Amino acid sequence: MNRRDFIKFSAMAAATAMARRKSGAAEAGPGEASNGEGNSPEWHKAPCRFCGTGCHVRVGVQDGRVVAIQGDEKADVNNGLLCVKGYHVGMILYGKDRLTQPLLREGGELKPVSWDKAIDVIAKRIMEDPDAFGFYGSGQWTIPEGYVAQKLMKAGLSNNHIEPNARLCMASAVTGFVSTYGVDEPAGCYQDLDECDVLIMWGNNPAEMHPVLFSRVIDRRSRGEKVRLIDISTRRTRTTEFCQDYLEFRPQTDLAIANGIAHLLIQNGTFDREFVDRYCHFRQDTEPDSLFGKPMSFEEYRQAVAKYTPEYVEELSGVPAEKIRMLGELFGRRDLRITSLWCMGMNQHSRGTAINRLVHGIHLLSGHFGRPGDAPTSLTGQPSACGTAREVGTLAHALPGGRLVAKEDHRRQCEKLWNVPEGRISSKPGYHTVKLWEKFCTPTNQGGDIRTLFVQVTNPGQSLPNLHKHFRGKKGLEDKFLVVSEVYPSASTELADLVLPASLWVEKNGIFGNSERRTQQWYKMVEPPGDARDDCWMTIAIARRLYELGHSGMKDRDGQFIFAMKNDEGEEVPIWQWPHYYDINVDKRLYEEYRPFTWMKHKNVAPYDELVKARGLRWPVVETDDGGWRETRFRFSGFDDPFVEEGKRIQFYHSVTKDDRALIWFNPYEPAAEEPDKEFRYWLCTGRVLEHWHTGTMTMRVPPLRRSMPHAYIEMHPDDAAEEGFSNGEVIQLMTRRGQIEAPVWIEGRGRVPRGSLFVPFFDEHRLVNLVTLGAVCPISKEPDYKKCAAKVGKVGSSTPAMAKGPEVRP
Amino acid sequence: MSVSGLVITLSEEPSARDRALESLEAYPGIERGQLSDRWLPVVVERPDDESGEAVFREISLLPGVEYVDVVFVHFENADTKQGALGNGQTKGMHGSPQVTAASNR
Amino acid sequence: MKESDELNQYRPHKKATYVVMAVILTAAVSGYFMGLQQTGSTIRERQSDSVVPSQGTRRDSSKDNSRMIKGGSNGPPTAPSYSEMAASDRGPNADWENDLRKLTRKKPNLFKQVEPSAQARQAVVEARRKLRAFDGAPPVIPHPINQTSSAACLSCHNENTEIKDRLAQKVPHKTYQSCTQCHVPTTTDAPPMAGDTMTANWPTNRFVGWTNQLEGKQAYSGGPPTIPHTTLMRKNCLSCHGAKARLRTTHPWRQSCLQCHAPSAGLDQHRFLSEPFPVSPKTRSQ
Numbered sequence A: 001m002n003r004r005d006f007i008k009f010s011a012m013a014a015a016t017a018m019a020r021r022k023s024g025a026a027e028a029g030p031g032e033a034s035n036g037e038g039n040s041p042e043w044h045k046a047p048c049r050f051c052g053t054g055c056h057v058r059v060g061v062q063d064g065r066v067v068a069i070q071g072d073e074k075a076d077v078n079n080g081l082l083c084v085k086g087y088h089v090g091m092i093l094y095g096k097d098r099l100t101q102p103l104l105r106e107g108g109e110l111k112p113v114s115w116d117k118a119i120d121v122i123a124k125r126i127m128e129d130p131d132a133f134g135f136y137g138s139g140q141w142t143i144p145e146g147y148v149a150q151k152l153m154k155a156g157l158s159n160n161h162i163e164p165n166a167r168l169c170m171a172s173a174v175t176g177f178v179s180t181y182g183v184d185e186p187a188g189c190y191q192d193l194d195e196c197d198v199l200i201m202w203g204n205n206p207a208e209m210h211p212v213l214f215s216r217v218i219d220r221r222s223r224g225e226k227v228r229l230i231d232i233s234t235r236r237t238r239t240t241e242f243c244q245d246y247l248e249f250r251p252q253t254d255l256a257i258a259n260g261i262a263h264l265l266i267q268n269g270t271f272d273r274e275f276v277d278r279y280c281h282f283r284q285d286t287e288p289d290s291l292f293g294k295p296m297s298f299e300e301y302r303q304a305v306a307k308y309t310p311e312y313v314e315e316l317s318g319v320p321a322e323k324i325r326m327l328g329e330l331f332g333r334r335d336l337r338i339t340s341l342w343c344m345g346m347n348q349h350s351r352g353t354a355i356n357r358l359v360h361g362i363h364l365l366s367g368h369f370g371r372p373g374d375a376p377t378s379l380t381g382q383p384s385a386c387g388t389a390r391e392v393g394t395l396a397h398a399l400p401g402g403r404l405v406a407k408e409d410h411r412r413q414c415e416k417l418w419n420v421p422e423g424r425i426s427s428k429p430g431y432h433t434v435k436l437w438e439k440f441c442t443p444t445n446q447g448g449d450i451r452t453l454f455v456q457v458t459n460p461g462q463s464l465p466n467l468h469k470h471f472r473g474k475k476g477l478e479d480k481f482l483v484v485s486e487v488y489p490s491a492s493t494e495l496a497d498l499v500l501p502a503s504l505w506v507e508k509n510g511i512f513g514n515s516e517r518r519t520q521q522w523y524k525m526v527e528p529p530g531d532a533r534d535d536c537w538m539t540i541a542i543a544r545r546l547y548e549l550g551h552s553g554m555k556d557r558d559g560q561f562i563f564a565m566k567n568d569e570g571e572e573v574p575i576w577q578w579p580h581y582y583d584i585n586v587d588k589r590l591y592e593e594y595r596p597f598t599w600m601k602h603k604n605v606a607p608y609d610e611l612v613k614a615r616g617l618r619w620p621v622v623e624t625d626d627g628g629w630r631e632t633r634f635r636f637s638g639f640d641d642p643f644v645e646e647g648k649r650i651q652f653y654h655s656v657t658k659d660d661r662a663l664i665w666f667n668p669y670e671p672a673a674e675e676p677d678k679e680f681r682y683w684l685c686t687g688r689v690l691e692h693w694h695t696g697t698m699t700m701r702v703p704p705l706r707r708s709m710p711h712a713y714i715e716m717h718p719d720d721a722a723e724e725g726f727s728n729g730e731v732i733q734l735m736t737r738r739g740q741i742e743a744p745v746w747i748e749g750r751g752r753v754p755r756g757s758l759f760v761p762f763f764d765e766h767r768l769v770n771l772v773t774l775g776a777v778c779p780i781s782k783e784p785d786y787k788k789c790a791a792k793v794g795k796v797g798s799s800t801p802a803m804a805k806g807p808e809v810r811p
Numbered sequence B: 001m002s003v004s005g006l007v008i009t010l011s012e013e014p015s016a017r018d019r020a021l022e023s024l025e026a027y028p029g030i031e032r033g034q035l036s037d038r039w040l041p042v043v044v045e046r047p048d049d050e051s052g053e054a055v056f057r058e059i060s061l062l063p064g065v066e067y068v069d070v071v072f073v074h075f076e077n078a079d080t081k082q083g084a085l086g087n088g089q090t091k092g093m094h095g096s097p098q099v100t101a102a103s104n105r
Numbered sequence C: 001m002k003e004s005d006e007l008n009q010y011r012p013h014k015k016a017t018y019v020v021m022a023v024i025l026t027a028a029v030s031g032y033f034m035g036l037q038q039t040g041s042t043i044r045e046r047q048s049d050s051v052v053p054s055q056g057t058r059r060d061s062s063k064d065n066s067r068m069i070k071g072g073s074n075g076p077p078t079a080p081s082y083s084e085m086a087a088s089d090r091g092p093n094a095d096w097e098n099d100l101r102k103l104t105r106k107k108p109n110l111f112k113q114v115e116p117s118a119q120a121r122q123a124v125v126e127a128r129r130k131l132r133a134f135d136g137a138p139p140v141i142p143h144p145i146n147q148t149s150s151a152a153c154l155s156c157h158n159e160n161t162e163i164k165d166r167l168a169q170k171v172p173h174k175t176y177q178s179c180t181q182c183h184v185p186t187t188t189d190a191p192p193m194a195g196d197t198m199t200a201n202w203p204t205n206r207f208v209g210w211t212n213q214l215e216g217k218q219a220y221s222g223g224p225p226t227i228p229h230t231t232l233m234r235k236n237c238l239s240c241h242g243a244k245a246r247l248r249t250t251h252p253w254r255q256s257c258l259q260c261h262a263p264s265a266g267l268d269q270h271r272f273l274s275e276p277f278p279v280s281p282k283t284r285s286q
């Protein structure tokens, strides 16, 4: 320390001591036995804002600001542990460029307007052409937010063009569950991770993406327990480091591997004959593909998978035949408990439904189902992909509680519950996400019949595949109008015509539903900045303006406003006026209105007041004789699920075939939608990193996270890099048939790709990898494949100038 | 060179406090300490005594700032450096401020 | 000339050869260890290089040493290119990292009188705060790390390990396996991007983290102070207050800290449990 520093240090010490004395923090009087609680923040409970794990955090609030975060020791999900994102979640509220006022584009520039004007503009656009309106939300919508949007669209506007971004991440898991069990969402829960002997991760990197769950497994080793981890993947990741086996496969050939396991189970006679005889049927796809396919016999199934011998699978996938045999043998053992984990690797797949079905299939075929530790478990990437997108059914083809718009009886039930006239709900499914954006980006006179799009809680300008086609195409289309509700400027607000500032996380009341069917509630703790307001309020205010403009859909059967709410004294509260929005607990009322929808498919969510008391409850939650409420850990298992009939071990009570049986599917291996060729010789895979959550809108504003991972990179094999003449850190060009981006090469970095492969994370809005990804979707789930397309690389400046350059994003 | 340790009393209003913190960021040569409730310790370093005082006055006029207390002053002018005072003068040691001047509101 | 003849020729000199070889060996071994000793001081300068063993290095060096000598046996060896650096063999010192474990660890003197000045204490506290967004946040890592393995963390952090003037602090919580889940480096290990202004221009954050009180409260002068910070994830008091630690207690020989020093109910979760979720009256409305 030099002298100058010493003087400054002394000055700071003196000032700090003084400041502390003034704040009362340093007062330590004799005889005072209190524990210094004067300085302690007030602690509240909330689920973490980020991933589908759904950890509970304790939020420390002081003077109206979030000042600290702790893991909640009493929470079953995380037992006091968080990941680095969770520990810094409080900081997402305080990025300097929070949006604080509505902005309307005039003459190409976003200019501040009043909320009144903003709501008016949207309502008038809808009134003009109600069928050309689309609502695009997300798996980060709270349950009430998704529910009001759903009701506004389907029960109010008779318009089914509502989609969540969950279409881009969970749709294949949904179709996998529905076509196998007849009903969505995992049967098991996180307890499977505590009890499995073998954990198989299919294209999954939980060490970075679901870190708390991954720790839950590997920490068992510190307690002396044995658990075998198998990583089936296309690149080495942090997860691989902890695994006994690493099976590296050629992209898309997971289909062959799964079939290879099924073949071995039958050939070795080690499949669970009794389980299959009692609880399963076999299925195959029709031409063209359909959700429920057509039946096949066991013999036909046996012949279909017989082709997938270990040698043939090795030829397709590059995984040594003996490793395939090893998997076959493991599944053949009844004394082991086997859990499969997957997330985007299997879902974002041009055959996403098929691979989901196949993995469920090998678990059913081998009887590794229904006991704690024996489970096919799909994880979600968003905090309420399950709770909001899937359960509230904010999808173009769905209605709340697992219902479908195509089914007349489902529509009638919803119309009744919503108290709207019969026939109000349209029977025609709306556009799925990719279609919706394609239509929005197509000129109206060329069939682009979506003209106004309202985006809430998501960032399509960064997360849609092939952005040139599905987002940037909007540029210059005069009659298209994009409304974006956001917390920070993003790649989406860049093209928005109207930007609405939104409340974030604990600035509002909320309810999420995590990956294990757990519904979690929290209360508003701090005020949103400036003029930012709740997304739920925005939707209700728009509905009210439509009501005032005379839209007949905004009235129910009795002529009442569809979102009318009364306080405890029975007086109507004008919740569409912001100053009155928190006069009553709107969240609670919406949630209680939604609750009866969940009963038909036995997804009974807990009452609001029970959620207040708990760190989340896993549905079905049923009332017990003593008036308490009991959650369910293992669905369809007689020992735990209250809806399984007395005496039955397993009962698939929403079976497709209506006989309590699940379906074991056969789907063949098929090549990917785009594979490397002579010119585009690399596989390109995209994904996340530990520090950033999705498009980085929130986490890039958290300094510790940004400093640790400030920009995207291109992961490359050293030999490929040497061949191309790239050095580590060199900024290069990456090109596909759809566009190009520039980013630095990272060799032997966080993940390690095999030769001929590239990996680029998608969190960086300055290096938008989705400018180059493919828009091809799974034919059944309509979920795009972000994990596979063909790319080439070159020195900067080597590409043809005709290709679009990366974006300059800041507005 | 002049170094002073100040304690800034910020407004009780969170938004006004934010504004004050923001405008403080704009000042070069100010080192912020750990905010303690609404009292912020800072160290200001200036080439000479006069400009040190000017900063002090400017800070006290910022919106969202209620008081500025001086708890530590050290100055070392080019001419006094070699003079009788040798190593410069230091008034006020940590923990026992001798110069505490409450500014105007 | 047959091989045995060749050997025979040297036989008279055998003894001398042994002596020479012994001398060379001794010099090599001691030089190696002397080199090791310097490691501590140079650690901070080695910005671009990993302090801990890299998975890639181990994996590849065992397989393939040929990268090192590109020029073949005839020409002079050429240095590996940057793209090969991470995967190339480090030669005789390839295993030096493992020897961090073997560094002599001085037994601390538990009974030594240590009375740091208030200033020194303050400096330590300030240094700690620089690595945490708020009191109780997991500290960031102030050195480069191995991106793919956590195993190496504990080679230094399983005890308070002094490496020259740095102290690698003992993990104060139970050892979880995946260290990088919560602790991330302060600056990325990813290769820096030349002229990258977009990344640098990200807006700042106005979060103001909660800080604990510096001192606990005493019921009477001379009484044991209470614990002024949260204890979640900080169950092992000695990692920060032990004999080697920078915030050393005056009595490191005593092991049962909580016997005299009480944690705060307000800071820890106790009060939180009895009165489940305090909510402000405004949001509580039904």
Ligand code: SF4
Residues within 6 Å of the ligand: A048, A049, A050, A051, A052, A053, A054, A055, A078, A082, A083, A084, A085, A086, A087, A209, A210, A211, A212, A213
């Ligand atoms: S990001 Fe996911 S794993 Fe991390 S704390 Fe939040 S919920 Fe838990």
